[in-house]
Amino acid sequence: QVQLVESGGGVVQPGRSLRLSCAASGFSFSSYSMHWIRQAPGKGLEWVAVISYDGGNKYYADTVKGRFTISRDNSQNTLYLQMNSLREEDTAMYFCARGGVSGETYGPGNYNKYWGQGTLVTVSS
């Protein structure tokens, strides 16, 4: 069965960095786009970033552009989120989620059928 397992969260001071990982199994990881989506405590869902199946296309929310970098290692079935210059407003549960198969990262088929359980990032001095 499909599994997505996030790791790497923790408590970090403002301005510092953190790298999240998402280990995927149970499907052909290299065929799917992958997303990071976050949820601040008690708040709604906020899309963060997406990477195409081959890593050739990456898109970011304005709130993280220039600070976060999404990447993937298809040989290791792993998705990453490098988070630099962290701010208190980045405090959230971070979920990885599977996107659509090959092609574009949006449009038909690009809903998030599978999600991990999330990893909590707390930015605080």
Add this chain to the structure above:
Amino acid sequence: EIVMTQSPATLSVSPGERATLSCRASQSVSSNLAWYQQKPGQAPRLVIYGASTRATGIPARFSGSGSGTEFTLSISSLQSEDFAIYYCQQYNNWLLTFGGGTKVEIK
């Protein structure tokens, strides 16, 4: 950015009654609209995709409708396990966006 607006923010419904949730997009998203259910401490669960197709394992009491800018999620006879927060999401644009959520609570 396509803004997704959900209403109402909270819906109080008695078990066995019908619930109707609305989602409006600031511009057309065609049928590239999904609904997710989230319970406390859990990851979101896909309920509907393509505006009207039930995801695997979702009971037939859940139905979605709409296209363009106006969408509806209906739950025909609420069961105890259906009380949760529901989010709509558009995936028509590279910048995916979610609505603010509708909390379905027990009346």
